[in-house]
Amino acid sequence: MTDQIRKNMYIMYNNEPNFITEAEFYSPGKGSAFTRVKLKNLNSGRVVPFTFKSGEKVEELEVNFQNMQYVYADDNNVFFMDKSTYEQYELKRSLAEQYLPFMKEGEEYTIIMYMDTLISIKFPPQVTLEIIETSDAVKGNTSTGAMKDAILETGHKMQVPLFIGVGEKVKIDPETSAYQGRATE
Amino acid sequence: MSQTFQPFWKRFQQDKSAREAYLLKIQILRHIRDFFTQRGFLEFEAPILQPALIPESYLDVFATEERRVGLEGKESRPLYLLTSPESFSKKMLVAGFGSNFALTKSFRNGEALSGKHMSEFSLLEWYEKSKNYEDVMRTTEELFRYIAQKVHPEAPDFLVYQGKKINIAEPWKRISINNLFKEFVSVDLEETWDIETRAFSVKLLAEKIKHLPITVEEHTTWEELFHQLLLTYIEPYLPQDVPVIVYDYPHELSPLAKPKRGETVKELIWAERFEVMIAGLEICNTFTENTDADLQVKTFEAEIASIEAKGKKSYEFDYDFIEALRQGIPECSGNALGIDRMVMLFGDIKDITVFDFTR
Numbered sequence: 001m002t003d004q005i006r007k008n009m010y011i012m013y014n015n016e017p018n019f020i021t022e023a024e025f026y027s028p029g030k031g032s033a034f035t036r037v038k039l040k041n042l043n044s045g046r047v048v049p050f051t052f053k054s055g056e057k058v059e060e061l062e063v064n065f066q067n068m069q070y071v072y073a074d075d076n077n078v079f080f081m082d083k084s085t086y087e088q089y090e091l092k093r094s095l096a097e098q099y100l101p102f103m104k105e106g107e108e109y110t111i112i113m114y115m116d117t118l119i120s121i122k123f124p125p126q127v128t129l130e131i132i133e134t135s136d137a138v139k140g141n142t143s144t145g146a147m148k149d150a151i152l153e154t155g156h157k158m159q160v161p162l163f164i165g166v167g168e169k170v171k172i173d174p175e176t177s178a179y180q181g182r183a184t185e
Numbered sequence: 186m187s188q189t190f191q192p193f194w195k196r197f198q199q200d201k202s203a204r205e206a207y208l209l210k211i212q213i214l215r216h217i218r219d220f221f222t223q224r225g226f227l228e229f230e231a232p233i234l235q236p237a238l239i240p241e242s243y244l245d246v247f248a249t250e251e252r253r254v255g256l257e258g259k260e261s262r263p264l265y266l267l268t269s270p271e272s273f274s275k276k277m278l279v280a281g282f283g284s285n286f287a288l289t290k291s292f293r294n295g296e297a298l299s300g301k302h303m304s305e306f307s308l309l310e311w312y313e314k315s316k317n318y319e320d321v322m323r324t325t326e327e328l329f330r331y332i333a334q335k336v337h338p339e340a341p342d343f344l345v346y347q348g349k350k351i352n353i354a355e356p357w358k359r360i361s362i363n364n365l366f367k368e369f370v371s372v373d374l375e376e377t378w379d380i381e382t383r384a385f386s387v388k389l390l391a392e393k394i395k396h397l398p399i400t401v402e403e404h405t406t407w408e409e410l411f412h413q414l415l416l417t418y419i420e421p422y423l424p425q426d427v428p429v430i431v432y433d434y435p436h437e438l439s440p441l442a443k444p445k446r447g448e449t450v451k452e453l454i455w456a457e458r459f460e461v462m463i464a465g466l467e468i469c470n471t472f473t474e475n476t477d478a479d480l481q482v483k484t485f486e487a488e489i490a491s492i493e494a495k496g497k498k499s500y501e502f503d504y505d506f507i508e509a510l511r512q513g514i515p516e517c518s519g520n521a522l523g524i525d526r527m528v529m530l531f532g533d534i535k536d537i538t539v540f541d542f543t544r
Contacts, residue, residue, distance in 0.1 A: 014398035025297045029460075029470055030243050030438050031412040033297075051416040053409050056400055 001057040005035045010042075010061040010114065013050070017042040017061055017114050026051070042119040045094030064113045065122060070103050078103075080111060080118065091118035101156035102127045102174050123174050128183045129153055130169050137165030147179075193542045206539045209336065210307075210528045214288060216335045217309055217524070220328055221286040226311060229277060229287040231270035237501035238265050239272050239441070242491035245295030246500055247304075265500055266292035269521055270310045271441065272506045275474065278312060278517055279509040286311035288524070300536035301466065307524035307540075314517050317473040318457045321518045322359070322430055325461060325469065329353050329428070329527075336531055346464040346530050349425045357428040357461070362415075365431065369419045370394065374435070377407070378454055385411075385435060385454075408438060425464055432459035440484035442472035457518075463530055469522035478511035 005011075007023040022038040033054035040047045052058065068080035068089065077090040078100065091111070093100075099121050103109065110122040134150035147159040152170075160170055160179050169183035196203050218228065238246060247266040252259065267273070270287040277285065287310050296302040313321060330353060333341040342354035366372045372393045379386035387407040399413060423429050433455045436444050442456035457473035475481055485502065492499060525540050538544060 024299060026299070026416065027243070027297050028412055028416070029467065030241075030434075032243070032406070032409050034412065034416060036416060049417060049421045050398075051413050053400075053405070053413060 002060050003055050003057050005037065005052055005056075005058060010063050010112075010119070011039075012059040012061055013039060017119055019120060021047060042095060042114070043092070045092065045097065061114050063119065066111050066113060067108050068111045069108050070105055072105060073100060073103075080109070083108075089118050091121070095120055098177075099123045099174055101158075101177065102129060102152070102154060102172060104129075104154055125173065125175070126180060127172050127174055128169050129172060131160065131164060131166055134160065134164065134166055137168075138162040202534075203539050206528065206532050206534050209532045210524070210540065212336060213332055213524065213528055213531060214307075216332050217286075217288060217328070220331045221311060225284065227282060227285045229270065229274055229282075229285050231267060231273045231287045231289045233267055233290065233292075234264045235267050235272075235503075236262070236264060237503040237505065238268060239503045239506055240485055240488040240492060241268070241440070242488045242495060242497070244268050244293055245497065247292045247294050248498070248500060263501060268293055269308055271519065271521070272503050274310060274312050274519065275514055275517075276506065276509045278314065279512055279514045284312060284314045284316075284517075300538060301526070303525065303537055303541050305541075305543075306537075309522040309524050309527075310519060312474075312517050312519040314515050316518045317516075318432070318459055318471050318518050321471050321520050322357075322432075322459060325430075325471070325520060325522070326353070326357055326428075332527075332531065344463070344530050346466075346533055347535060349464045351425070351464055351530075352427050355427065357430050358424055359430045359432060361433040362431060362435070363433065363455075365419050366414065369422060370397070370414050372414070374411075375454060378452065380452075383452060385437065411435065411438070420462070420465070423462055423465075428461055428463045428468075430459050430461055432457075434458040434460075437487070439472060440488055441475055441481075443475045443477075444480075466526050466530065467523075468526055468530070469520050471518065471520040473518045474514070474516075476510065476514050476516060478507055481507050481510050 005020065005023060007020055009020045011018050011020065019040040019042055020037050021040050024036045025033065026036045027033045035052045035054065037050050037052065038047055039050050066082065069083050071079040071081050073079065073093060076093055078093055078096045080089045080091065082089065111118055112120040112122055130153040131150045132153050135148055146162050148162055149157060150160040150164065151157050158177065158179065164170060164182060171180040171183050172178065173180050222228065246268060249264050250261055251264045252261045269291050270289050274285055274287060289308055290305055291308040292305050294304060296304055313324065330341065333353060342352060344351040344353055363374050366374050377385055377390040377393065379389060385407040387405060387410060390407055390410050391401040394414065399410065433445055436442065436453045436456040439456035439458045442458040444453050445455040445457050459471050461468045485507065489502065525537050528534065529537060
């Protein structure tokens with residue numbers, strides 16, 4: 001149990017594992033202090049606002065991290081394999097939905113486990129992926145900010161600047177799905 | 186919030202939006218002056234250094250020491266930076282001045298480290314003589330419309346804040362605290378009033394929220410549960426496309442307000458107080474002012490006990506304020522409005538610290 005509630009913490013809340021995606025100290029003009037959080041329920045994937053009283057104790061979950069290979073995803077689950085045991089694990093699709101557009105089958109990812117259950121992916125803050133389809137690159141002006149459609153090697157469609165061509169790699173922030181620049185290798 | 190120190194003058198040199206924010210604030214200060222002056226309000230200049238403050242258990246104060254030197258020797262005394270012009274303005278009403286406003290820097294210590302709070306902030310307080318909080322609701326609406334006309338006359342009916350379009354032209358949405366609790370948490374707070382102790386009961390409230398994942402411990406207070414419910418289940422779901430006037434707060438959380446007139450007066454359950462929420466920002470806090478000196482003595486005692494119970498740093502309490510009330514303050518209603526937050530709304534500024542010159 002801890003009263004040090006902070007962002008990116010795994011807690012047991014309402015008998016379910018939850019991840020704190022945002023946390024902020026808050027004090028109403030005429031009241032006690034609170035910690036306002038956004039909780040991601042790791043069973044349903046739903047994110048809801050909540051408020052803890054200042055000093056309130058929560059049960060912090062001890063989570064484990066393990067590298068696993070992404071095998072495939074269906075409508076309900078995402079399947080991973082532990083390459084050392086060849087054992088297959090599943091993660092509820094709702095808990096990985098935001099990362100799926102940027103995941104490549106066969107790649108390894110860091111999986112977060114609580115007890116023996118997969119609860120999330122510790123996704124890198126930036127991913128580099130290849131463009132497999134887009135209209136021809138427009139050379140020259142790189143500052144206009146104009147964008148065009150492109151398809152990533154994962155099959156995900158996104159917006160990239162006009163000067164990006166097929167076969168180039170781009171950097172993406174998986175949290176916001178935003179283009180962050182051309183990857184130079 | 187950025188913690189890297191950059192001198193403000195460099196920020197203004199490099200960041201056009203910071204310059205625009207400051208210019209907008211200066212402009213809005215002028216429009217506020219015009220608005221109230223045209224309506225015959227007197228502008229007060231409230232003293233910043235105060236020998237004593239009204240006890241408010243949820244505020245931390247800035248204390249300093251005055252040292253004077255004369256032929257007779259040296260003398261010193263504690264002084265405090267004002268937390269709001271409230272005591273000053275009300276004493277001036279007792280002294281015979283009429284409806285008034287003050288634009289003043291106010292100071293509160295121990296504020297949240299967030300993009301919505303500063304230790305030194307610009308506060309507008311105005312007092313309307315012979316008026317109640319419903320009158321002030323209308324003045325507040327008119328003040329926003331007046332400023333919108335001045336700062337963006339091409340679209341005076343709307344504010345656009347962080348992607349939210351807020352209609353300020355129509356009458357703002359009004360809803361009482363108890364109706365919010367009934368609607369969002371299915372709790373009638375009046376049923377948590379203990380008629381024996383004549384106070385809200387944490388036990389009665391805890392029983393009503395057993396189905397919610399809210400922890401109630403031995404030391405949990407009614408106020409904590411009240412705010413926890415308000416912040417968790419109500420505030421995030423308030424309409425974002427119109428300003429919301431939330432009114433009739435619990436009297437025990439509103440020590441300077443007049444108890445609500447009507448059937449509940451004898452029990453002091455509700456106070457004639459409102460706050461305005463716009464796009465999730467709390468903009469102002471308003472009361473029909475309490476004029477009853479005996480009641481004010483009781484709330485002083487309760488607040489002082491609460492300051493002691495919390496182990497907060499104590500300060501000189503403004504008993505002279507009670508003396509003034511005892512002599513007789515006219516019926517009036519006052520509003521305390523955070524100017525920096527108002528500028529944030531009109532300038533679509535995300536972070537209040539653009540006005541913080543110490544960081």
